[in-house]
Amino acid sequence: MEFKPHSDFSNERKSTDGKKSQCKSCISIYMMDYTSKNKNKKAEYDSQYRAKNKEIIYLKKLDYRVNNKQKLIQYRKDNAVHRRQKTADWIKNNIEYVLKKRVIDYRLNRESLIEKSRSYKAANKEKIKQYKLNNKGKINANTAKRHARRLKATPVWADHWVLSEIYDLAFLRSQSTNIKWHVDHIVPLQGRNVCGLHVEYNLRVIPAILNLKKHNHHV
DSSP states (O other), X not given: OOOOOGGGSOBOTTSTTSBOXXXXXXXXXXXXXXXXXXXXXXXXXXXXXXXXXXXXXXXXXHHHHHHTHHHHHHHHHHTHHHHHHHHHHHHHHTHHHXXXXXXXXXXXXXXXXXXXXXXXXXXXXXXXXXXXXXXXXXXXHHHHHHHHHXXXXXXXXXXXXHHHHHHHHHHHHHHHHSSOEEEEESSOTTOSSOOOOSSGGGEEEEEHHHHHHHTTOOO
């Protein structure tokens, strides 16, 4: 028989000693086993509970955030890479929902978002200038992405990380060789007979002079 301290047991008002009969770790193991065997049932229960108790859940989360500010700040710092990757994976797996929501949010809050952007740019001119100098490859990639989006040439399955790396490579080559390098679309986005996509398989880094000679022709 194993003896455990009272601190290993959760509170239970109905119990004579004010504690649950099972320890926290035993309950945790049981719940993990139950959840793995009843995923659909658990998901349905959680969904119904959230729908019925929105305000209670919100107040609990708010109370936790208020009382654990430093803990949350430290957690975000310690898990920054993991959280960014988790967010990126979720966006990639739900890209259609994300894009639709962004469009709806922008339309509903267009004026306030524009004003917020203007205020931020006015108050952080030097910060923005320094960021652009330190991230020319990323800036060029985003500029090309916006251009391609207008042409509806970027599919949802495009690997944006690889696209950014390609533009970084062009910037690094320009710096190290003192020759201007461009990111070229092998099959042009606006070709005469055929139009390519803004994806990693259709990009290459070549000297600017060759890219300018090529123009919108498929060579």
